[in-house]
Amino acid sequence: MTQYEAVIGVECHVELKTQTKMFCGCLNEFGGEPNTKTCPVCLGMPGALPVPNEQALTHIVRTGLAFGAEIPVFSKFDRKNYFYPDMPKDYQISQYDMPLTVGGEVMYWLDDGSLKSCRLTRIHLEEDTGKSTHAGSGDGRIAGSSYSLLDFNRAGVPLMECVSEPELHSARDAVAYLESLRRTLLALGVSDVKMEEGSLRCDANVSVRPAGSDRLGTKTEIKNMNSFRSVERAIESEIARQIALLAGGGRIVQETRGWDELKGVTHSMRSKEEAHDYRYFPDPDLVPLEIPRELVDRLQAALPAMPWRRFERYTKEYGLAVNAATQLIDNLSLAQYFDDVVARSRNPQQSSNFVLGELSRLANETGVAVADSKVDVGHLAELIELVEGKKINSKIAKDLLVRMWDGAGSPTALVEREGLAQTSDPAAIERFVDEVLAANEKVVADYKAGKTNVLGFLVGQVMKASRGKADPALANELVKTKLA
Amino acid sequence: MTMEATIARSAAEIARDVNARTTSAAEVTAATLAHAEAVEGEVGSYLTLLRDVAESHARHVDERVRNGAHLPLAGVPIAVKDNMCLENTRTTCGSKILEHWIAPYTATAVARMLEAGAVPIGKANCDEFAMGSSCENSALGVTRNPYDLTCVPGGSSGGSAAAVAAYEAAIGLGSDTGGSIREPGAFCNLIGFKPTYGRISRYGLIAFASSLDQIGPLTRTVEDAAFAYDAMAGYDVMDATSIDRPVEPAASGLREDLSGLRIGLVREFDTKVLGEESDALYRNAYRDLERLGAELVEVSLPTADYGLATYYLIAPAECSSNLARFDGVRYGLRVEGEDVRSMYDKTRAAGFGPEVKRRILIGTHALSSGYYDAYYVRAQKARTLIARDFAAAFAGCDLIACPAASCPAFEFNAKSDPYSMYLMDYYTIPMSLAGLPALSVPCGWVMPEGASRPMPIGLQLAAPLFAERLLLGAAHAYERATNHALAHKPELAGVRA
Numbered sequence: 001m002t003q004y005e006a007v008i009g010v011e012c013h014v015e016l017k018t019q020t021k022m023f024c025g026c027l028n029e030f031g032g033e034p035n036t037k038t039c040p041v042c043l044g045m046p047g048a049l050p051v052p053n054e055q056a057l058t059h060i061v062r063t064g065l066a067f068g069a070e071i072p073v074f075s076k077f078d079r080k081n082y083f084y085p086d087m088p089k090d091y092q093i094s095q096y097d098m099p100l101t102v103g104g105e106v107m108y109w110l111d112d113g114s115l116k117s118c119r120l121t122r123i124h125l126e127e128d129t130g131k132s133t134h135a136g137s138g139d140g141r142i143a144g145s146s147y148s149l150l151d152f153n154r155a156g157v158p159l160m161e162c163v164s165e166p167e168l169h170s171a172r173d174a175v176a177y178l179e180s181l182r183r184t185l186l187a188l189g190v191s192d193v194k195m196e197e198g199s200l201r202c203d204a205n206v207s208v209r210p211a212g213s214d215r216l217g218t219k220t221e222i223k224n225m226n227s228f229r230s231v232e233r234a235i236e237s238e239i240a241r242q243i244a245l246l247a248g249g250g251r252i253v254q255e256t257r258g259w260d261e262l263k264g265v266t267h268s269m270r271s272k273e274e275a276h277d278y279r280y281f282p283d284p285d286l287v288p289l290e291i292p293r294e295l296v297d298r299l300q301a302a303l304p305a306m307p308w309r310r311f312e313r314y315t316k317e318y319g320l321a322v323n324a325a326t327q328l329i330d331n332l333s334l335a336q337y338f339d340d341v342v343a344r345s346r347n348p349q350q351s352s353n354f355v356l357g358e359l360s361r362l363a364n365e366t367g368v369a370v371a372d373s374k375v376d377v378g379h380l381a382e383l384i385e386l387v388e389g390k391k392i393n394s395k396i397a398k399d400l401l402v403r404m405w406d407g408a409g410s411p412t413a414l415v416e417r418e419g420l421a422q423t424s425d426p427a428a429i430e431r432f433v434d435e436v437l438a439a440n441e442k443v444v445a446d447y448k449a450g451k452t453n454v455l456g457f458l459v460g461q462v463m464k465a466s467r468g469k470a471d472p473a474l475a476n477e478l479v480k481t482k483l484a
Numbered sequence: 485m486t487m488e489a490t491i492a493r494s495a496a497e498i499a500r501d502v503n504a505r506t507t508s509a510a511e512v513t514a515a516t517l518a519h520a521e522a523v524e525g526e527v528g529s530y531l532t533l534l535r536d537v538a539e540s541h542a543r544h545v546d547e548r549v550r551n552g553a554h555l556p557l558a559g560v561p562i563a564v565k566d567n568m569c570l571e572n573t574r575t576t577c578g579s580k581i582l583e584h585w586i587a588p589y590t591a592t593a594v595a596r597m598l599e600a601g602a603v604p605i606g607k608a609n610c611d612e613f614a615m616g617s618s619c620e621n622s623a624l625g626v627t628r629n630p631y632d633l634t635c636v637p638g639g640s641s642g643g644s645a646a647a648v649a650a651y652e653a654a655i656g657l658g659s660d661t662g663g664s665i666r667e668p669g670a671f672c673n674l675i676g677f678k679p680t681y682g683r684i685s686r687y688g689l690i691a692f693a694s695s696l697d698q699i700g701p702l703t704r705t706v707e708d709a710a711f712a713y714d715a716m717a718g719y720d721v722m723d724a725t726s727i728d729r730p731v732e733p734a735a736s737g738l739r740e741d742l743s744g745l746r747i748g749l750v751r752e753f754d755t756k757v758l759g760e761e762s763d764a765l766y767r768n769a770y771r772d773l774e775r776l777g778a779e780l781v782e783v784s785l786p787t788a789d790y791g792l793a794t795y796y797l798i799a800p801a802e803c804s805s806n807l808a809r810f811d812g813v814r815y816g817l818r819v820e821g822e823d824v825r826s827m828y829d830k831t832r833a834a835g836f837g838p839e840v841k842r843r844i845l846i847g848t849h850a851l852s853s854g855y856y857d858a859y860y861v862r863a864q865k866a867r868t869l870i871a872r873d874f875a876a877a878f879a880g881c882d883l884i885a886c887p888a889a890s891c892p893a894f895e896f897n898a899k900s901d902p903y904s905m906y907l908m909d910y911y912t913i914p915m916s917l918a919g920l921p922a923l924s925v926p927c928g929w930v931m932p933e934g935a936s937r938p939m940p941i942g943l944q945l946a947a948p949l950f951a952e953r954l955l956l957g958a959a960h961a962y963e964r965a966t967n968h969a970l971a972h973k974p975e976l977a978g979v980r981a
């Protein structure tokens with residue numbers, strides 16, 4: 001039986017986080033009453049002209065640089081001509097043959113910790129269209145609807161279109177690629193990447209071929225995917241459909257397919273044969289763009305740490321688990337806080353335990369981000385040092401951390417002021433052991449009768465008697481010796 | 485002051501008098517409106533007369549003057565071509581598709597004229613979406629040439645030209661894509677001035693061909709053209725193609741002679757084809773330039789002959805895209821259909837006239853895949869060559885002189901096939917493709933075949949990019965020395981009276 005291999009390319013549309021829309025002064029914000037965030041320019045009123053948003057251009061160039069793309073000196077805007085009711089000008093300003101960035105690659109990782117990469121074809125800039133709501137038919141589809149409502153609040157919002165090479169080979173790969181893309185855009189601050197608000201939309205081109213073949217099979221394009229989960233399920237289902245079709249001697253038709261979330265299957269939308277002739281040509285309202293080298297260098301120098309570099313450092317250098325590393329990276333301010341703690345404590349493992357454990361718990365309870373809390377990174381590093389130097393045990397450490405969260409300040413000072421240092425003096429601990437054994441004759445008898453699971457209780461009592469300061473290992477050892 | 489004395493003053497004279505408070509903007513406006521109403525039945529310059537708007541603007545101007553402001557165009561009545569937006573007024577582009585559209589904002593050029601004290605008298609008729617060379621393509625009205633009411637005023641800014649020629653305004657705002665200011669200027673005995681592309685903001689000018697469209701004034705004197713230019717020129721953040729570079733004021737650069745200037749005559753432009761009478765007048769004009777101190781030199785524009793073909797690919801290509809938005813969805817005419825697609829089809833079929841449809845079809849074809857390289861890309865290359873030819877020519881001269889139009893104003897329906905109409909712009913299109921400033925200035929009168937009255941013809945002067953000050957300065961010297969414009973008066977009951 002033939003083994004098949006999937007070949008997947010992903011196109012993402014990402015709404016950029018800018019103050020104003022792509023070509024006008026309207027605020028770029030989500031939501032609002034329909035048609036309230038509009039002006040003659042984004043409504044495509046007769047005579048209105050577009051003026052490019054520099055912040056959006058910079059966002060794209062920074063994104064390209066983050067992925068190691070080439071930034072050509074010259075770029076331009078083109079018009080993509082087609083009629084659609086929610087498109088104000090009946091052409092969309094986009095970029096055709098001279099995008100802002102060319103090439104580059106997205107590094108991503110899988111759950112097993114392996115780091116992979118997928119090359120980018122290009123990243124370009126374009127304007128979003130408005131939104132149509134088809135009414136009167138009940139199911140929101142245009143067929144059978146008696147009228148349509150148009151909202152142009154989104155019209156003219158800057159969109160980044162990020163096109164990958166067909167180098168992904170599984171649904172899991174595609175999602176990991178998208179997650180990495182999303183993390184990077186967040187790290188760059190160029191988008192909020194909120195799928196639920198439609199600020200990240202993706203289409204996937206899927207084809208399958210006999211494993212080992214270097215020829216591409218006929219592809220289908222899946223549209224309308226609104227979550228990473230849908231992307232994964234849709235691609236999986238489409239791969240299965242194509243393999244079944246080929247294995248049964250069928251033929252794949254090149255077409256656009258939609259994803260039905262409820263039924264869990266893709267369905268044919270329209271055939272590529274009736275594809276538009278978009279009649280792209282350079283937009284005569286916009287002069288060609290020249291991106292100065294000096295600006296590119298400046299933006300390059302100011303790039304933040306890339307998520308996959310962090311991942312490599314956390315897992316390879318620090319030895320953190322994939323899950324812990326991912327958790328940190330997915331919360332940028334937490335990752336930055338963690339890095340600062342490690343810089344002082346030089347103990348990544350303990351730092352990650354505290355940051356992802358107790359501190360994250362406190363953050364969840366109080367709704368205050370760890371980075372914004374009263375726990376100073378220097379103080380946390382002190383605490384880690386106290387634990388590592390066996391000055392305090394982990395129980396005391398947790399108590400201290402709660403008090404530090406409330407603003408208690410330096411743990412060293414607290415330990416000294418309140419005499420909380422761990423007792424490692426065997427003679428002192430022995431006194432507590434004797435007290436506890438004397439006070440619990442029945443339990444001691446049970447132990448001697450073979451109920452060894454009471455040991456924990458006895459050690460606990462010793463810890464309690466020492467107000468938590470006894471070295472737990474030493475206490476355990478001494479109780480065992482005395483009972484022997 | 486008699487009505488004629490009031491309205492026949494130049495813009496410069498009106499502004500001087502209103503600023504000196506020897507007359508008021510309200511008085512000038514009232515006289516102009518009354519005169520316009522008297523002659524509109526004959527001329528038909530305006531699609532919309534803005535009586536209330538004009539009166540309110542005039543009051544505002546008078547108040548500013550009373551408060552001590554000196555406004556360069558105080559109280560100057562202007563005609564605004566109806567492809568420029570003026571807030572809350574009907575802006576039709578001479579098309580059924582926008583017949584009832586009310587502009588929600590004001591074009592930058594218009595706003596700057598108003599800021600300088602001008603008073604908008606009306607929205608002037610034009611060829612539909614500025615496509616045409618006679619003003620016969622307007623779907624909404626007929627405009628007649630004030631010098632012979634059986635003739636066209638020229639296009640596409642024919643309404644603005646006729647309004648100024650008939651004293652219904654002192655300045656007409658026009659837009660020139662391939663000659664649409666210069667040619668009606670020549671037909672109506674006016675100065676028709678197209679500045680450098682990008683010098684005056686296009687924001688609010690309803691686009692025909694974005695890379696060629698340029699707003700400019702139509703006036704009875706060169707001085708007035710300079711005043712209008714000074715008011716409108718300059719960078720606008722709302723137009724990405726407007727040029728961010730200081731403007732040399734033109735009004736202070738008007739000259740009385742041409743000494744020290746080298747004026748180029750284009751070897752390839754044969755004026756004999758214009759007929760004996762016109763040919764003689766142009767030769768005369770060149771001699772006048774020489775008499776005023778200019779040195780005449782021959783220059784060559786070997787690719788200028790490709791101008792027409794180049795223009796009729798680029799302009800329709802851009803127009804096919806620019807006019808896509810008129811689809812019946814958001815504003816303007818809508819003809820209902822069974823579905824969206826048929827609504828588009830029916831709306832555009834009913835809304836656009838034949839010339840607009842012709843150009844949309846040519847442009848759509850020129851941009852379609854498979855033809856794009858053969859037509860659009862080659863046209864862009866030709867355009868670059870034409871611009872290079874001009875640059876080379878201007879290395880040997882300061883200005884170029886040539887005819888402004890291929891013939892004087894003709895009778896209605898005289899040029900029924902599109903190609904003979906396109907040939908009208910043979911002399912103006914190359915400058916448009918190169919983005920150069922150029923103007924037409926009256927240079928004599930001819931008796932066209934079968935005509936009962938003499939009709940004006942225009943001399944075109946073109947300058948290097950941004951040389952508006954030199955161009956207007958030289959035109960002023962020629963105008964003052966020759967005074968051709970004053971030889972005949974319009975054929976109007978309202979003016980004769």
Ligand SMILES: [Zn+2]
Nearest residue numbers: 024026039042
């Ligand atoms: Zn807007």
